[in-house]
Amino acid sequence: xxxxxxxxxxxxxxxxxxxxxxxxxxxxxxxxxxxxxxxxxxxxxxxxxxxxxxxxxxxxxxxxxxxxxxxxxxxxxxxxxxxxxxxxxxxxxxxxxxxxxxxxxxxxxxxxxxxxxxxxxxxxxxxxxxxxxxxxxxxxxxxxxxxxxxxxxxxxxxxxxxxxxxxxxxxxxxxxxxxxxxxxxxxxxxxxxxxxxxxxxxxxxxxxxxxxxxxxxxxxxxxxxxxxxxxxxxxxxxxxxxxxxxxx
Numbered sequence: 382x383x384x385x386x387x388x389x390x391x392x393x394x395x396x397x398x399x400x401x402x403x404x405x406x407x408x409x410x411x412x413x414x415x416x417x418x419x420x421x422x423x424x425x426x427x428x429x430x431x432x433x434x435x436x437x438x439x440x441x442x443x444x445x446x447x448x449x450x451x452x453x454x455x456x457x458x459x460x461x462x463x464x465x466x467x468x469x470x471x472x473x474x475x476x477x478x479x480x481x482x483x484x485x486x487x488x489x490x491x492x493x494x495x496x497x498x499x500x501x502x503x504x505x506x507x508x509x510x511x512x513x514x515x516x517x518x519x520x521x522x523x524x525x526x527x528x529x530x531x532x533x534x535x536x537x538x539x540x541x542x543x544x545x546x547x548x549x550x551x552x553x554x555x556x557x558x559x560x561x562x563x564x565x566x567x568x569x570x571x572x573x574x575x576x577x578x579x580x581x582x583x584x585x586x587x588x589x590x591x592x593x594x595x596x597x598x599x600x601x602x603x604x605x606x607x608x609x610x611x612x613x614x615x616x617x618x619x620x621x622x623x624x625x626x627x628x629x
Contacts (some may be wrong), residue, residue: 382580388420396433396585403437404444404596405555411530415488423528424472428573430529431564432582433589438558440593441498445551453539453552456514457521461531461560464522469567472527482627484528488620491533492613496549498540499610509574514538526567527558532557 383389395413402410417426472480517538525531535556544552568574 382584383421385420388417391416391420392429392581392585393588395430396588399434400437400589400592400594400601401429403434403441403593406596406599410529411488411532412616412619414529415484415616415623416444418484418623419619422469423480424571424573425578427527427529428568428571429578429582429585431561431568432579433585434529434561435558435565437587437589437593438554438561440590441470441554441597442549442558443497444597445554448545448547448551449555450544450548450552452511453514453542453544454556456511456534457518457538457556458559460515460518461522461525461556462563464519464531465525465526465560465563465567466522467519468519468526468564469570471523471622472567472571478627480627482624485623485625485627486507486618487528487530487533488616489624490620491530492616492620494533494537495613496610496617518563521556522563524562525557526564531560533618571603 395416399410399413414423414430416427417423419428420426421429438467471483475483520534521531523531524534532553535553539549539552
């Protein structure tokens with residue numbers, strides 16, 4: 382497993398953010414991979430985080446298993462499969478700096494988008510066209526494979542529908558649980574499930590489970606607006622730095 386203490390100084394907070402996101406603080410986990418990309422390659426960081434995400438999915442899906450929307454899943458999941466395939470091709474074909482730039486661009490765009498949502502709010506449009514959900518699924522699968530940041534396009538279609546909080550959290554949990562399992566063959570094909578990466582993921586697993594349980598507990602008790610705002614500002618800054626490094 383990775384022995385560098387600097388890595389764990391970044392990885393532990395990153396995994397905690399993933400756990401809070403899986404517990405219901407949707408979006409905050411998107412800072413995790415960009416932060417790790419400062420220490421190791423973004424593809425290796427994504428491979429280490431994927432088993433952690435899958436274990437966290439079990440906790441979040443179980444917690445919200447009775448509250449989900451079948452229409453949203455039916456429109457978005459087929460497109461997500463195509464997006465994952467495109468993400469695998471991109472990661473296999475592009476140099477590491479290109480992947481770094483892509484992670485930075487996704488993080489920057491997501492942070493700006495969510496800050497705008499916090500400032501203006503989301504208009505409610507309960508009958509968003511289904512074909513837009515299919516497009517959102519493709520984009521979500523692609524960005525999820527590249528940077529574990531598939532929530533921006535997914536939320537862009539889902540949030541305006543005004544789903545109840547627990548239904549939104551439950552639907553999001555099921556969608557990304559399926560997407561994360563679907564990403565396994567692609568990361569295996571990229572040769573990223575090495576002994577070192579899997580051992581590192583296993584070492585971080587207790588933090589992952591505890592933070593997800595904490596997220597489920599907190600999301601039902603805490604108004605997250607200020608917490609979200611701080612995370613999204615950090616995402617903008619980190620994304621801009623990664624994008625600059627990738628293009629330089």
